[in-house]
Amino acid sequence: MKNYIIVLLTLATIYCNAQNTVAENKLAIFNTEKEFCNYALEHGFNKAFLKYAADDIVKLNNGQLPAVGKATIAAKYGNDAGTKSISWYPVDGSVAESGELGYTWGNWKFTTPDTVYYGNYTTVWKKQKDGSWKMLLDGGNDTPIPAENK
Numbered sequence: 001m002k003n004y005i006i007v008l009l010t011l012a013t014i015y016c017n018a019q020n021t022v023a024e025n026k027l028a029i030f031n032t033e034k035e036f037c038n039y040a041l042e043h044g045f046n047k048a049f050l051k052y053a054a055d056d057i058v059k060l061n062n063g064q065l066p067a068v069g070k071a072t073i074a075a076k077y078g079n080d081a082g083t084k085s086i087s088w089y090p091v092d093g094s095v096a097e098s099g100e101l102g103y104t105w106g107n108w109k110f111t112t113p114d115t116v117y118y119g120n121y122t123t124v125w126k127k128q129k130d131g132s133w134k135m136l137l138d139g140g141n142d143t144p145i146p147a148e149n150k
Contacts (some may be wrong), residue, residue, distance in 0.1 A: 022099070029125050032132070036048055036052045036060070043081060044082035050070065050073065050074055052135055054134035054136050057073065057137070061072055062140075083110070086109070088106055091106040091107060092106075102127075105123070107119070109149075116145075117142060119142045121140035122138075
């Protein structure tokens, strides 16, 4: 009986530690997402995108074929830093128990001199060997004005 209790306590500890790691990784992805947005507001979206993209990123764009690979996207962007008028925030997400992959989804807003556009996005994140998170897959769509912005 004593061995049975020890095994149960060990398994419970392992499970709790795994859940803490999942929560910690989710927080890390959310923080990375927020850093990405802040960097884009300061330096431009294209520069920020390349900074936070994994080498094997896939970018899904409205009305276009997917852009595959950081080098392909960098060539497309050239020296254009990109807009500083787009912001976004994660609404929710999750991380695999393995701690290697996670995703976020949220809302974005793009402001031009005469129009404000809204949309949703989803990003798949991959944990790097150095512990940082990089985007593996990114895409989004336009939406009507959210209720909270009316």
